[in-house]
Amino acid sequence: MVKIEMKGIKKSFGSNQVLKEVSFSIKGGEICALLGENGAGKSTLMNILGGVHTLDAGTILVDGKEVEFKTPGQSQDAGIAFIHQELNLINDLPIYENMFLGREIKTKRGLLDLEKMKQETTDMFQKMQVDLDPDMMVGDLDASYKQIVEICKAMMMNGSVMIMDEPTTSLTEQETERVFKLMRTLKEHNVGIIFISHKLNEVMEVCDRYVVLRDGCLVAEGSVSEVSTDDLAQYMVGYEVRTESLRRERTIGTEILRVEGLSCEPYFRDIHFSIRAGEIIGFTGLLGDGRSELFQAIFGAEESTSGKMFLHGKEGTMKNTTQAIRAGIAYVPRNRKENAIIKDMNIFENASIVTWPQFARRGIIDRKRHEDVFHKQRQALRIKMEMLTDRIDSLSGGNQQKVVLAKWLVSDPKLLILDNPTQGVDVGAKEDIYDIILKLSDVGIAIVVLSSEAQEIIRVCDRALVMYHGVIQGEVAGEEMTEHQIMKLATGGKEG
Amino acid sequence: MVQQLDKGRNLLTWFKYKWMNAPLFSTAIALIIMILLQTLVLGFDYDSFGSWFQAWTNNWINILRNNASIGIIALGMTLVIMTGGIDLAVGSTLVATGALSMILLDTGTKGILGMVGVTGVPAFLITIVVVLIFGYLLGALIGVTVTKGNVPPFIVTLGAMMIFRSVTQHFMQGYNTKVPVEFLQIASFKIGSYMIMPIIYWAIIAYILYFVSKRTTFGRQVIAVGSNERAAKLSGVNVDKVKLRVYALMGLLVSIAAIIQVSRVGSMDFSNAGRGVEMDAIAAAVVGGTSMMGGRGFILGTVYGMLIIAVMNNLLNLFGVPPFLREAFKGFIVIGAVLLQRKEKTS
Numbered sequence: 045m046v047k048i049e050m051k052g053i054k055k056s057f058g059s060n061q062v063l064k065e066v067s068f069s070i071k072g073g074e075i076c077a078l079l080g081e082n083g084a085g086k087s088t089l090m091n092i093l094g095g096v097h098t099l100d101a102g103t104i105l106v107d108g109k110e111v112e113f114k115t116p117g118q119s120q121d122a123g124i125a126f127i128h129q130e131l132n133l134i135n136d137l138p139i140y141e142n143m144f145l146g147r148e149i150k151t152k153r154g155l156l157d158l159e160k161m162k163q164e165t166t167d168m169f170q171k172m173q174v175d176l177d178p179d180m181m182v183g184d185l186d187a188s189y190k191q192i193v194e195i196c197k198a199m200m201m202n203g204s205v206m207i208m209d210e211p212t213t214s215l216t217e218q219e220t221e222r223v224f225k226l227m228r229t230l231k232e233h234n235v236g237i238i239f240i241s242h243k244l245n246e247v248m249e250v251c252d253r254y255v256v257l258r259d260g261c262l263v264a265e266g267s268v269s270e271v272s273t274d275d276l277a278q279y280m281v282g283y284e285v286r287t288e289s290l291r292r293e294r295t296i297g298t299e300i301l302r303v304e305g306l307s308c309e310p311y312f313r314d315i316h317f318s319i320r321a322g323e324i325i326g327f328t329g330l331l332g333d334g335r336s337e338l339f340q341a342i343f344g345a346e347e348s349t350s351g352k353m354f355l356h357g358k359e360g361t362m363k364n365t366t367q368a369i370r371a372g373i374a375y376v377p378r379n380r381k382e383n384a385i386i387k388d389m390n391i392f393e394n395a396s397i398v399t400w401p402q403f404a405r406r407g408i409i410d411r412k413r414h415e416d417v418f419h420k421q422r423q424a425l426r427i428k429m430e431m432l433t434d435r436i437d438s439l440s441g442g443n444q445q446k447v448v449l450a451k452w453l454v455s456d457p458k459l460l461i462l463d464n465p466t467q468g469v470d471v472g473a474k475e476d477i478y479d480i481i482l483k484l485s486d487v488g489i490a491i492v493v494l495s496s497e498a499q500e501i502i503r504v505c506d507r508a509l510v511m512y513h514g515v516i517q518g519e520v521a522g523e524e525m526t527e528h529q530i531m532k533l534a535t536g537g538k539e540g
Numbered sequence: 541m542v543q544q545l546d547k548g549r550n551l552l553t554w555f556k557y558k559w560m561n562a563p564l565f566s567t568a569i570a571l572i573i574m575i576l577l578q579t580l581v582l583g584f585d586y587d588s589f590g591s592w593f594q595a596w597t598n599n600w601i602n603i604l605r606n607n608a609s610i611g612i613i614a615l616g617m618t619l620v621i622m623t624g625g626i627d628l629a630v631g632s633t634l635v636a637t638g639a640l641s642m643i644l645l646d647t648g649t650k651g652i653l654g655m656v657g658v659t660g661v662p663a664f665l666i667t668i669v670v671v672l673i674f675g676y677l678l679g680a681l682i683g684v685t686v687t688k689g690n691v692p693p694f695i696v697t698l699g700a701m702m703i704f705r706s707v708t709q710h711f712m713q714g715y716n717t718k719v720p721v722e723f724l725q726i727a728s729f730k731i732g733s734y735m736i737m738p739i740i741y742w743a744i745i746a747y748i749l750y751f752v753s754k755r756t757t758f759g760r761q762v763i764a765v766g767s768n769e770r771a772a773k774l775s776g777v778n779v780d781k782v783k784l785r786v787y788a789l790m791g792l793l794v795s796i797a798a799i800i801q802v803s804r805v806g807s808m809d810f811s812n813a814g815r816g817v818e819m820d821a822i823a824a825a826v827v828g829g830t831s832m833m834g835g836r837g838f839i840l841g842t843v844y845g846m847l848i849i850a851v852m853n854n855l856l857n858l859f860g861v862p863p864f865l866r867e868a869f870k871g872f873i874v875i876g877a878v879l880l881q882r883k884e885k886t887s
Contacts, residue, residue, distance in 0.1 A: 345774055369776040377774050384774065388767035388835040389760070397764055397775045400757040407756045451775065 045072035045234050046107060046123060046204040048093070053102035055088055062088045064260045065102070070205055072234040075227060077247040077268065079240075080257035081280055086240055089257070090207050093238075094126035095119030125198030126207045131190050135183030140165040142182050143197050168196050172229055188219030192226055205236040212246055213332045216513075224250045242330045244273040244535045258282050273537065274528075281498075281527040297321030299357065300459050300490040303342065306351035311337035312514040315351070319459070324481065324491045326505035328498060329534045334514035335494050336378055339461045343375040344368040356458075369398060374457035376448055378464035378494070384448045385436055391447060392418065392432035398451045414454075421450035425480060442473025449480065460484060463494040478504050498527040498534075512536050563829050563836075566880050567844045574851040581858050599854075601734055607850040608738035609797035610817055611843065614824035615749050616793035618842040619786050621825055622753075624766040624834025625693035627787065629682060630794050630821060631814030632704035637675045637795040638808040639708045641667050642717040651717075664723055671795050678704065679791020683784035693787075701818070705810075712810045719806055726803035738800050745793065750839040762786060766834025823870060824849055827877040849873060 048070050055063040063085045070076050080086045091097040093104070095113035103110050106122050113119040116126070133142050140162045141148075149157045149164075165178040174192055176185075182193060191211050198206055208227075212220045227237055227250055239251055247254060248268060256264040256279040264279040302318035312334035319325055327335045341349045344362025353361045355371055362368040368375070377383035386394055396414040403410040415432070422429070425446045429439055436444060445465065452460065462481070466474045481504050485491050495501055501508045507521035510533035518533045520526075558565045582599060586592035613630050620627045644653050644667045653663040678700075685696045729737050753759035761782045764772040773779050802808055826832065827848055828841025849870060856866045 340774075343774075364778055365773055365776045366778045375774060377771075382768075382770060384771050386764050386768045386771050386775075386835075388763055393760060393764075397760070397772075397777070400760065401776075404757045407758060409755055409757055409760060411755075455776075 046236065047071040048107075048124070048205055048236070049105040050089070050093065051103050051105070053089065053092060053104075054100045055085075055092060055097065056100055062260050063092075066257065066260070066262050067102075068255060068262070070236045070238055072204060072236045073231055074253060075231060075237045075239055075251045077239050077241065077251040077254040078257070079242075079244075079247065079254060079276060079280055084257040084280075085260040086257055087209070090126065090209065090238065090240065093119065093124060094207060095124075096126075120201060123202060123204035124207065125201065125203035125205070127191070127194050127198060127209065127211065129209045129211075129213070131194050133182045133190055133194060136181065138179050138181055139176065139185075139193055140178040142193060143168070143178075143200055145197075164200070165196075168200055171233075172196055172199065172226060174226065186219060188215050188222045191215075191223050195223075195226060195230070199230070199235075203235065205238070206230065207238045207240070209240045210242065210331070211239075212241060212243060213330065220246065242535060244276050245537075247276065248273060256280055273535065274532070277528050277531040277535070281531060296323050297488055300355070301342070302354040302357075304352040304354070306338070306341065306349055306353065308337060308341050308346060308349040310514070311346075312341075312511070315516060317509060317516065319490045319492065321458070321488045321490050322485050324485050324493060324505045326501035326508035327492060327494045327511060328496060328501045328508055328530060329511035329517075330496065332513070333511040333534070335511050336463055338511075339375065339463060339492065339494060340377075342368075343373055343461065345375070366401075369455055372456070372458035373461065374398075374452035374455055374459070375461045376445075376452055376463060376465060378467060380441070380444060380448060380467065385444060387435075387437055389436065390433045391429055391436050391439065394436045395421075395447045395451045396454070398455045402455065417454045418450060421453055425450055425453075426476060440473075442476070445473070445477065449477070453484075457489060459490045459492070461492045461494070464496070465493065466495075466497075466500060498530040501525075501530065502527065510534050563881075564838055564841050564844065567827065567829055567841055567848070567877070570877070570880075571844045571848050571851075574848050574855075577855060578851050581855060597734075601736055601739065603847075603850050603854050604739045604742070605735065607846055608742040609800045610820050611742045611824070611846045612745050612793050612797045612800075613817055614821040614842050614846050615746055615839060616790040617818070617821040618825040618828070618830050618837050618839055619749070619753065619762055620693075620790050621822070621830050621832060622762050622766045622834055622837035623783055623786050624769070625686065625783065625786070626697065626822070626832075627682070627693065627790050628697040628818045629678075629700035629704060630790065631817040632701045632708070633675060633678050633791055633794040634798045634801070634814035634817060635808060635810050636678060636704045636708045637671050638798040638802050638813065639712050639810060640674050641671045641799060641802050642712070642715075642719065642808065644670060645719045645723060646717045647720050659720075660722070663720075664726075667723075668799060671799060672792055675791040675793075675795025675798070676788050677791070679794070680784060680788040682791070683787030686787065687780040687783050709810050717807055719802060721806075724803050724806055727800050728804065738804070741796065741800060745796070746839060746843050753837075753839050758782065758785065763835055763837075766836075768835070820849070823874045826874055829877075829881055845877070848877075 050066070050068045053063050053066045053068070054061070066085065066089060068089065078086050078090070088097060092099045093113070095116040095118050098114060104113065105111070111122060113122070119126070134145065140158070143165050144161050149160050151157045162178050169176055169178070174196060176189060176192070182190060185193065195206065211223055215223065230237060239247070241247055251268045254265060254268050254271070254276065255262060256276065258280065263282070297320055299318055299320050303315055306315040307313040315338055329335055337346060340346045342353065342362065344365045344367055349361060352359055362371065362373070386397070389397070392414070395418050399414065400409050403413050427443050427446045427450065429443060436447065439447065465477055465481070481491060481493065493501065493505055502525050507519060508525055508530060509519050510517050510530055512534060517536070520529050520533070579596065582596060584592060586595065617627060617630065643651070645651055645663065646654065653659070653666060658666065682696055682700050685691055686693050727737050728735050753762065761772065761777045764775070764777055765779050765782050769779055801813065824846040825837065825842045826845070828838055828843070828845030830837035830841065852869060852873060853866060856869055861869070
């Protein structure tokens with residue numbers, strides 16, 4: 045039985061120390077949960093084990109022998125299989141070809157030996173008690189079977205330790221069960237599994253042992269049978285609460301937006317909430333909870349939604365984003381690079397694109413007026429930049445985000461939706477952005493903050509709605525709004 | 541870099557800086573070289589400066605006039621490519637709209653306007669308006685299929701290319717048409733002693749589109765859509781509308797080119813006219829610095845690109861390069877231009 049030990053692992057990226065002497069071990073035939081909030085160091089630790097990153101200090105022992113993993117290949121040769129969240133499967137190839145991708149079996153004449161590959165795949169599926177036809181196209185499989193194919197593929201390469209990075213985030217309960225069944229089979233075959241997950245209920249169900257990381261340190265480990273989900277949530281968050289709320293007393297105005305029974309399968313269903321002028325509400329949850337899709341639907345960027353939406357008391361859903369902007373909705377998307385920045389345009393154009401039609405005279409962009417309003421925003425938001433005509437990607441992440449924010453504020457919104465507003469933004473700029481959010485709410489804008497960071501939600505929001513798998517799992521406000529409580533709801537727990 | 545520029549100390553540094561950073565610099569240099577070559581090849585074997593200048597001017601007017609309609613099409617193609625699309629149907633749209641002008645104007649028995657008794661200038665005006673609308677609608681049809689039908693532009697316009705020409709040829713077979721001689725004035729009206737109307741049309745359209753692409757909401761939204769469609773949509777750009785309008789505009793420009801062509805020759809060969817125009821238009825855009833990935837393109841660059849290709853054709857002609865080999869030179873120019881442009885920052 046294999047045993048892998050990592051001792052005193054240290055790793056820094058620049059001045060940021062991500063791992064501070066972490067020790068971790070896994071042996072064959074056990075399933076160990078690796079827990080921690082975003083940024084706790086889980087991925088870095090696993091990337092070191094998988095040969096993606098090199099370690100700064102510490103040792104890795106495989107069966108007591110010291111090894112060095114400089115490339116993913118070396119790690120694979122030692123029997124470690126890293127199953128990433130984004131699967132490495134090709135949808136347009138059948139299962140058996142995917143199983144042998146990059147190390148195809150060939151006949152003597154150099155052609156692919158399809159029969160042999162198919163046979164070996166069938167054998168592996170039998171061994172793993174998986175009921176799948178090797179001829180099926182991977183694209184036709186649901187997410188759980190894709191996971192299963194990926195796992196079996198790793199087994200083909202004689203994997204003895206498997207790192208599974210949030211394998212169940214996008215799965216339904218039934219699909220999750222299927223993956224768990226395979227995990228238990230693997231365990232019987234003496235494979236060790238490192239299970240990274242945010243879903244504590246699942247951890248309780250399938251894992252033997254747990255390890256919790258927080259801020260690059262190992263803070264708790266032990267047997268799963270001795271703890272509750274509450275304990276685990278507390279370990280992850282830590283006791284010290286550094287997140288005093290920034291909220292003050294304010295007057296709340298009339299209702300801006302009310303949503304009744306909004307659904308868009310498979311992302312979210314039956315959403316009810318309302319928001320008033322001057323209010324800041326948070327939407328939080330884990331990856332795949334559907335909150336981004338929900339607000340993109342409200343903003344008119346996604347089609348095919350059902351349910352009712354009332355803006356200023358008037359019913360009507362948004363057909364496209366142009367209409368939404370006219371109705372006074374602004375949406376600052378997540379993943380700035382993909383969704384907000386247009387890299388072929390300069391700073392000025394990126395900062396004014398939203399209001400071109402609004403300010404234009406006979407279709408001609410009113411450059412002067414845009415410059416005037418942007419100049420004001422630039423001072424208010426303290427954007428650090430040189431020339432308006434500079435490339436947008438010459439700015440730092442925080443300043444790019446402020447430019448994106450500026451283009452929306454110019455449009456004079458009544459409802460401002462901020463999806464992960466502090467993503468990829470340094471600490472100073474983060475505080476700036478919180479400051480701006482509070483100021484905006486003071487002038488009567490209704491603000492929705494979407495974030496996966498509970499601390500952020502607590503810091504700026506009046507109340508928070510926690511989503512889990514496309515439904516609103518619960519609402520927290522005031523004293524109840526703690527990281528612990530939010531984490532509990534976000535992992536599928538009930539209120540109380 | 542900039543400080544060195546201000547001091548003007550070093551021409552080489554300035555040149556390098558421009559070469560790396562000004563997108564149209566290398567294209568402009570190439571064009572200047574072409575013009576110099578053209579002038580050299582023409583020679584100085586003339587009695588006086590006046591006659592040399594006369595020959596030089598005539599040579600240029602010929603080049604420009606012969607390329608005006610493709611030049612106009614290339615301008616529209618630039619906008620289409622800037623959105624990340626392509627239009628292969630321009631050649632077929634050209635014959636379709638050209639055919640319509642014939643049907644309306646024919647001096648034989650079949651001319652519709654002639655049959656209802658409208659002739660002369662009113663007939664010409666009606667023809668122009670109807671043909672322009674028709675071209676616009678054909679383009680819009682392509683645009684609707686691309687946006688609402690969600691079919692890749694390559695496929696839609698490939699299909700449209702076959703359909704438009706085939707239908708035109710079917711209905712126009714054995715249809716020996718002639719337009720009124722007065723209609724030819726549209727292209728051959730002389731200013732002074734020069735037949736430069738097509739060049740003027742080209743110049744006006746180029747200027748308008750240059751302005752549109754630089755200064756108007758629509759023009760800038762075209763770039764936004766081509767550069768990052770998702771971000772454009774999430775910034776309130778009606779992506780479908782922008783694309784639709786680009787293809788419709790393309791159709792409109794092609795119909796203008798069709799009118800110019802018809803009024804130059806007085807008729808149209810429906811099976812051969814406009815064949816390969818799409819490729820020439822794409823080549824001009826690409827040589828002019830337009831990125832096939834979308835998001836980056838220059839109206840002015842396309843004019844340069846068109847001129848570079850045209851001058852090169854003229855040179856090959858003067859050098860007596862065999863006709864079959866000329867295409868190869870065009871191919872080298874296209875690839876070479878993109879190789880040069882790759883030196884610019886790509887991120």
